[in-house]
Amino acid sequence: xxxxxxxxxxxxxxxxxxxxxxxxxxxxxxxxxxxxxxxxxxxxxxxxxxxxxxxxxxxxxxxxxxxxxxxxxxxxxxxxxxxxxxxxxxxxxxxxxxxxxxxxxxxxxxxxxxxxxxxxxxxxxxxxxxxxxxxxxxxxxxxxxxxxxxxxxxxxxxxxxxxxxxxxxxxxxxxxxxxxxxxxxxxxxxxxxxxxxxxxxxxxxxxxxxxxxxxxxxxxxxxxxxxxxxxxxxxxxxxxxxxxxxxxxxxxxxxxxxxxxxxxxxxxxxxxxxxxxxxxxxxxxxxxxxxxxxxxxxxxxxxxxxxxxxxxxxxxxxxxxxxxxxxxxxxxxxxxxxxxxxxxxxxxxxxxxxxxxxxxxxxxxxxxxxxxxxxxxxxxxxxxxxxxxxxxxxxxx
Numbered sequence: 550x551x552x553x554x555x556x557x558x559x560x561x562x563x564x565x566x567x568x569x570x571x572x573x574x575x576x577x578x579x580x581x582x583x584x585x586x587x588x589x590x591x592x593x594x595x596x597x598x599x600x601x602x603x604x605x606x607x608x609x610x611x612x613x614x615x616x617x618x619x620x621x622x623x624x625x626x627x628x629x630x631x632x633x634x635x636x637x638x639x640x641x642x643x644x645x646x647x648x649x650x651x652x653x654x655x656x657x658x659x660x661x662x663x664x665x666x667x668x669x670x671x672x673x674x675x676x677x678x679x680x681x682x683x684x685x686x687x688x689x690x691x692x693x694x695x696x697x698x699x700x701x702x703x704x705x706x707x708x709x710x711x712x713x714x715x716x717x718x719x720x721x722x723x724x725x726x727x728x729x730x731x732x733x734x735x736x737x738x739x740x741x742x743x744x745x746x747x748x749x750x751x752x753x754x755x756x757x758x759x760x761x762x763x764x765x766x767x768x769x770x771x772x773x774x775x776x777x778x779x780x781x782x783x784x785x786x787x788x789x790x791x792x793x794x795x796x797x798x799x800x801x802x803x804x805x806x807x808x809x810x811x812x813x814x815x816x817x818x819x820x821x822x823x824x825x826x827x828x829x830x831x832x833x834x835x836x837x838x839x840x841x842x843x844x845x846x847x848x849x850x851x852x853x854x855x856x857x858x859x860x861x862x863x864x865x866x867x868x869x870x871x872x873x874x875x876x877x878x879x880x881x882x883x884x885x886x887x888x889x890x891x892x893x894x895x896x897x898x899x900x901x902x903x904x905x906x907x908x909x910x911x912x913x914x915x916x917x918x919x920x921x922x923x924x925x926x927x928x929x930x931x932x933x934x935x936x937x938x939x940x941x942x943x944x945x946x
Contacts, residue, residue, distance in 0.1 A: 563696045621752075660924060667916040
């Protein structure tokens with residue numbers, strides 16, 4: 550392994566943890582972050598949370614867990630090529646979906662609507678709540694007590710939340726800043742107006758690459774599209790044509806895999822080449838130079854970014870918004886909405902969750918308890934809770 554670049558995150562120079570811990574003779578600070586995330590309850594729950602297709606529709610569709618593992622592998626590959634800290638890139642990738650609700654983005658939309666009067670719901674901010682407040686397994690503190698760099702990466706891997714004048718940027722211009730942003734327990738200010746480390750940026754772009762390649766694979770498995778449907782689709786079309794021309798007689802599953810792996814390889818190579826150019830342009834000497842660069846440095850080239858937008862347009866039309874996907878999505882939204890309303894009205898949640906909810910009147914505090922509980926559910930547990938509360942009657946409008 551080549552020596553880390555000077556602008557890579559250095560575990561020996563970490564800004565530390567909220568609760569200091571003794572050094573480890575065998576693991577760096579970022580390796581310990583990775584291990585704490587992997588051993589968390591929230592990470593295990595990802596196995597039973599929807600990616601695009603509901604977990605019970607087939608054993609070969611991706612879940613949040615398999616997606617997360619694929620993202621972490623790609624993040625490490627990008628980090629290695631750019632001489633970054635692979636362990637931090639992996640840690641951020643492994644944690645990036647810990648705040649996701651059951652039933653994918655359908656559940657998130659419902660929680661955001663239900664929490665509209667109480668600060669809203671943002672899955673990225675929920676991941677921060679998970680690792681700082683909700684994972685309570687350690688004897689001396691709440692949360693996982695991750696390093697500053699890991700928390701920063703989870704919070705800002707998609708870019709800054711504000712500008713230097715504390716005004717929301719990006720999607721937060723319209724959605725406003727997420728609840729709890731001003732109350733994150735960390736060892737130092739997370740600097741929400743700056744970019745995150747290159748390691749976190751590598752995790753973010755790896756997420757996009759994984760979505761592009763693997764949602765195509767799952768859509769073909771679900772028979773929503775066929776491989777020839779992609780021949781004129783931006784980004785993936787040229788790859789499909791060359792695979793079909795070179796391997797016309799092999800079974801379709803092998804052709805699909807060949808397309809998928811070539812798409813991943815070319816996307817990663819494009820990102821690495823683009824990032825090397827961007828990095829050379831600002832010549833950073835320290836990771837803080839990256840934070841203050843004023844732009845994302847790890848991203849697709851302009852040509853690939855434009856093609857990727859075309860691919861996403863196709864996928865939204867033919868896959869994400871198809872009736873075969875939207876029918877269970879609408880049912881899932883109704884289920885989550887009914888669970889939230891019942892819990893908010895009655896506090897009828899198991900164990901300490903119910904005790905905490907019933908200890909406060911219906912309002913912002915109870916709503917946040919309910920949102921935390923519902924967000925942490927797996928798909929099967931949400932179904933079981935709905936069965937318990939509604940006597941086996943399915944979700945209704």
